[in-house]
Amino acid sequence: MTVVDEVPTGASDTRGRVAELHAIRQRARRGPSDRATEAQHAKGKLTARERIELLLDEGSFTEMEPLRRHRATGFGLEAKKPYTDGVITGWGTVHGRTVFVYAHDFRIFGGALGEAHAQKIHKIMDKAIAAGAPLVSLNDGAGARIQEGVSALAGYGGIFQRNTRASGVIPQISVMLGPCAGGAAYSPALTDFVFMVRETSQMFITGPDVVQAVTGEKVSQNGLGGADVHAETSGVCHFAYDDEQSCIEEVRYLLSLLPQNNRENPPAAETNDPADRRGDVLLDLVPADGNRSYDMRKVIEEIVDEGEFLEIHERWATNIIVALARLDGQVVGIIANQPASLAGVLDIEASEKAARFVQMCDAFNIPLVTLLDVPGFLPGVDQEHGGIIRHGAKLLYAYCNATVPRISLILRKAYGGAYIVMDSQSIGADLTYAWPTNEIAVMGAEGAANVIFRKQIAEADDPDAMRAAMVKEYKAELMHPYYAAERGLVDDVIDPAETREVLIRSLAMLRTKHADLPSRKHGNPPQ
Numbered sequence: 426m427t428v429v430d431e432v433p434t435g436a437s438d439t440r441g442r443v444a445e446l447h448a449i450r451q452r453a454r455r456g457p458s459d460r461a462t463e464a465q466h467a468k469g470k471l472t473a474r475e476r477i478e479l480l481l482d483e484g485s486f487t488e489m490e491p492l493r494r495h496r497a498t499g500f501g502l503e504a505k506k507p508y509t510d511g512v513i514t515g516w517g518t519v520h521g522r523t524v525f526v527y528a529h530d531f532r533i534f535g536g537a538l539g540e541a542h543a544q545k546i547h548k549i550m551d552k553a554i555a556a557g558a559p560l561v562s563l564n565d566g567a568g569a570r571i572q573e574g575v576s577a578l579a580g581y582g583g584i585f586q587r588n589t590r591a592s593g594v595i596p597q598i599s600v601m602l603g604p605c606a607g608g609a610a611y612s613p614a615l616t617d618f619v620f621m622v623r624e625t626s627q628m629f630i631t632g633p634d635v636v637q638a639v640t641g642e643k644v645s646q647n648g649l650g651g652a653d654v655h656a657e658t659s660g661v662c663h664f665a666y667d668d669e670q671s672c673i674e675e676v677r678y679l680l681s682l683l684p685q686n687n688r689e690n691p692p693a694a695e696t697n698d699p700a701d702r703r704g705d706v707l708l709d710l711v712p713a714d715g716n717r718s719y720d721m722r723k724v725i726e727e728i729v730d731e732g733e734f735l736e737i738h739e740r741w742a743t744n745i746i747v748a749l750a751r752l753d754g755q756v757v758g759i760i761a762n763q764p765a766s767l768a769g770v771l772d773i774e775a776s777e778k779a780a781r782f783v784q785m786c787d788a789f790n791i792p793l794v795t796l797l798d799v800p801g802f803l804p805g806v807d808q809e810h811g812g813i814i815r816h817g818a819k820l821l822y823a824y825c826n827a828t829v830p831r832i833s834l835i836l837r838k839a840y841g842g843a844y845i846v847m848d849s850q851s852i853g854a855d856l857t858y859a860w861p862t863n864e865i866a867v868m869g870a871e872g873a874a875n876v877i878f879r880k881q882i883a884e885a886d887d888p889d890a891m892r893a894a895m896v897k898e899y900k901a902e903l904m905h906p907y908y909a910a911e912r913g914l915v916d917d918v919i920d921p922a923e924t925r926e927v928l929i930r931s932l933a934m935l936r937t938k939h940a941d942l943p944s945r946k947h948g949n950p951p952q
Contacts, residue, residue: 449492449508450491450492452508453491453492453508453509454474454491456472456474456507456530456532456533457507457532457533458532461532461533462532464532465531465532468625469624469625469668470531470565470602470603470625470669471602471669472530472532473512473513473528473529473530473531473532473563473565474513474528474530476528476563476600476602476669476673477513477515477517477526477528477563479669479670479673479674480517480519480524480526480561480563480673480676480677481517481518481519481524481526482517482518482519482520482521485517485518486515486516486517486526487515487516487517488513488514488515489514489515489516489545489548489549489552490509490514490545490548491508491509491513492508492509493508493509493510493541493544493545494506494507494508494510494541495510495539495540495541495542495573496540496541497539497540497572497573497576499572500572502572502573505534507533507534509530509533509545510533510534510539510541510542510545511529511530511533511534511535511536511537511538511539511542511566512527512528512529512530512536512538512542512545512546513527513528513530514526514527514528514545514546514548514549515527515549516549516552516553516556516558519677519680519681520677520680520681522558522680522685522692523556523558523685524558524559524560524561524680525549525550525552525553525556525558525559525560525561526549526560526561526562526563527545527546527549527550527560527562527563528562528563528565529563529564529565529566529603530565531565531566531567531603534567534570535566535567536565536566536567536603537566537567537568537569537570537571537577538566538568538569538570538577538580538581538609539570539572539573539576539577539580540573540576540577540579540580542570542580543577543579543580543581543583543584544580546580546583546584547580547583547584547587550584550587550588550591551587553591553595554587554590554591554594554595557594557595557685557686557688557689558595558685558686559595559596559597559598559680559683559685560591560595560596560597560598561598561599561600561676561680562597562598562599562600562612562613562616563600563602564599564600564601564602564603564605564609564613564626565602565603565604565626566603566604566605566609567604567606568604568605568606568607568608568609569581569607569608569609578608581608581609581611581612584612585611585612585615588612588615588616589615592615592617592788593687593784593788593789594686594687595685595686595687596617596618596680596683596684596686596789597615597616597617597618598616598617598618598619598620598676598679598680599612599613599616599618599619599620600620600672600673600676601613601619601620601621601622601626601627601628601652601662602622602625602626602669602672603625603626604626604627604646605626605627605628606627606628606629606630606631606632607630607631608630610628610629610630613628613661614661617785618663618664618679618737619655619661619662619663619664620662620663620664620665620666620672620675620676621651621652621655621656621662621664621665621666621672622652622665622666622667622668622669622672623647623651623652623653623665623666623667624647624651624652625669626651626652627646627647627649627650627651628650628655628661628662629646629649629650632646632649633645633646633648633649636649652665652666653665656738656739656740656741657740657741658741659741660738660741660742660774660777660778663737663738664737664739665740675735678735679735679749681694682735682749682751682756683756683789684789684790684791687788687789687790689790690790691755691756691789691790691791692756693754693755693756694751694754695754696730696731696751696753696754697731698730698731698753700753700925700926700929700930701925701926702925702926703922703923703925703926704727704728704921704922704923704924704925705922706727707724707727707728707921707922707924708921708922710723710724710727711724711798711836711837711860711862711921713837713862715800715837715838715864718764718765718768719764719765720763720764720765721746721761721762721763721764721765721769721796721798722736722746722763724761724796724836725746725748725750725759725761725796727925728752728924728925728928729750729751729752729757729759729925730750730751730752730753730754733750733751734748734749734750734759735748735749735750736748737749737782738778738782741774741778742772742774742775742777742778743763743766743767744762744763744766744767744768744769744770744771744772744775745760745761745762745763745769745771745775745778745779746759746760746761746762746763747759747760747761747778747779747782748761749791752794752925752928752929752932753929753932753933755792755932755936756791756792757791757792757793757794757932758782758783758785758786758791758792758793758794759793759794759795759796760779760782760783760793760794760795760796760847760848761795761796761797761798762796762797762798762799762847764798764837767803768800769798769799769800769838770799770800770801770802770803770843771799771801771802771803771817771820771843771846771847772802772803772808772813773808773811773812773813773816773817776813776816776817776819776820776846777816777819777820779820779823780819780820780822780823781823783820783823783824783827784823784826784827786827786829787823787826787827787828787829790829791829792829792830792831792832792932792935793827793829793830793831793832793848794832794833794834794928794932795831795832795833795834795847795848795854796833796834796836797833797834797835797836797837797838797839797844797847798835798836798837798838798839799838799839799840799843799844799847800838800840800843801840801841801842801843801868802817802841802842802843815951815952816951817842817846818951819950819951820846820847821845821846821852822948822950822951823950824846824847824848824852824853824854825852825853826942826948826950827853828938828940828941828942829938830855830932830935830936830938831848831853831854831855831856832854832855832856832857832858832928832931832932832935833847833848833849833850833854833856833857833858834857834858834859834860834924834928835857835858835859835860835863835865835915836860836862836863836921837860837862837863837864838864839863839864839865839866840864840865840866840867840868841866841867841868844865849914850914850915850916851914855931855935855938856916856931856935857914857915857916858915858916858917858918858919858924858927859906859909859910859915859917859918859919860906860918860919860921860924861906861918861920861921862906862921863906863909863915863918864904864906865904865908865909865914865915866904871892871896875892877895877899878891878892878895881895882895906918
């Protein structure tokens, strides 16, 4: 670490003092040394300022406290007092809208958090909350600055408290661009979205050495907490990319779909995609046979503007899809069962994934469109012992608590409790539509026939023939496409080719929806 000289004070006139100021600012912008910058680049990583330049519109960044230095002594710290104290904070614009940012500078104390470092982050978080604008953290730090002891740990407490206070008020995005270990990992976990870069970013509470010492398991840093692990297995990471440039570009895209705060609507955009565009391809894309699979992503592509959507948690809990997209230029949140993965059933992870997404959309005034093709909850001892009841209840709670416009569309199967949980009319969906291929029932026809007609089937000369006849009868009586419509459980059965137009018209009508929840401090959602 380069030892920083004392601030020069030799100039006696204003011009001289201004020249000194510019020299100090230049020193702060340059960082500790060229060697430190080269070492950062050698790891395939950008510097903190290079990352900020990628994130924000050109020339828009205003830095706060660039001349801040720590006041700690002992362990040689008094001889190492670099400007910025290892974190760059400030604000700028993304697509012309204000965004606040802080970025750890790994070249200074390994980006470790000390008292002054934490105070800078606290200040920029307070500014973001007060201004009502998104906060992006570019994380590349080695955790608490051990030389400063408990003062550094207290700094994390202040960050966590502000993360919680900002939750549901402003969008918070964590971009992991280096290591994040111990208690430091809890701040990203409290934010709305987590981005990671393969090979260079890791997150874990206890590192590989501790894991091996305690459990005997030997694992690498990436194997324990790398981007792919958190994108596919733990669900901690929402997005994973191969390089920092593409990662930060996607952060910019995500910000273009989010409002500035919970008092605003998401930004609308011009589109050349006609609102009344027919989707005749949908007639062949989704098989009428409920046992045949298909990719729900293709359905979403056909419905949304320009076929473009941003899937969140793409590689975790793949039996359900959550995504942000636009319909006639207006942002919507889409929740959809994925028949191509586990037949689209709901399980523990799918329920958690969808519930958190519903809560995020509701917090930031993003209407919800739910596409149903769900055969039920995943059966099994592991699911029951793992708490599928309480985890499934999280999704139910999230939907019931949401006050944004809510539209559900039943494409094919909608069975049992999973149908109710997936924003059915009975739990408050504003509008419910169905395709003529829908099958809304307590359970599949085969299972229902086996229960209802057990005695007749058992006593029949030909049980298989009797079972087939009873299945056909049950379908004809209770599972025909218009059964729910006749009883007002869906608002209309629509032509699949007209889905886009129907959704756009319905959302336009619901745009001024106002709904109040009962007065309370807060709910007590299932855990």
